[in-house]
Amino acid sequence: QVELVESGGGSLQAGGSLRLSCGASNGNISSKSCIGWFRQAPGKEREGDAVTYSSGRSTRYADSVTGRVNMTQDNAKHTVYMQMNRLHPEDTGLYFCTVGIDIYCYTMRRASFGSFGQGTQVTVSS
Numbered sequence: 001q002v003e004l005v006e007s008g009g010g011s012l013q014a015g016g017s018l019r020l021s022c023g024a025s026n027g028n029i030s031s032k033s034c035i036g037w038f039r040q041a042p043g044k045e046r047e048g049d050a051v052t053y054s055s056g057r058s059t060r061y062a063d064s065v066t067g068r069v070n071m072t073q074d075n076a077k078h079t080v081y082m083q084m085n086r087l088h089p090e091d092t093g094l095y096f097c098t099v100g101i102d103i104y105c106y107t108m109r110r111a112s113f114g115s116f117g118q119g120t121q122v123t124v125s126s
Helices: none
Strands: 004-007 010-013 018-024 035-040 052-054 059-061 069-074 079-084 093-099 120-125
Touching (some): 004 093, 018 035, 018 093, 018 120, 035 069, 059 069
Parallel strands (some): 010 120
Antiparallel strands (some): 004 018, 018 079, 052 059, 093 120
16 A cells, blocks of 8 residues: 655644645555545544545545645646645644545545555644
8 A cells, every 4th residue: 555644734823725745655646546635633533534535537525625625636746735725723633645445435435545644733723
């Protein structure tokens, strides 16, 4: 399984923007890779559904981030990005990216994705 490393998190005020990056530490991310971003909110389990996912065919977003988040991929750099705009305090959490492990990753369900790495922390203050 491709191991992914997240970066780009930080602390900022509500309304700000961040771009999170997801790179492969031991393999390549291709245009056909199914990649999901997950958020673990403070005090919550990390097993919730993805906030966004992208594959070679489509990109989907959770209702909570639709219109504020854009997921893109740079195949030359083997990196996936999640641009987050107009951030809310509710966006605070540890963000993880991971690879889909079955054909159902388009559902964004946790069970269809692999294990998490270290994640990158995003803290949004009001």
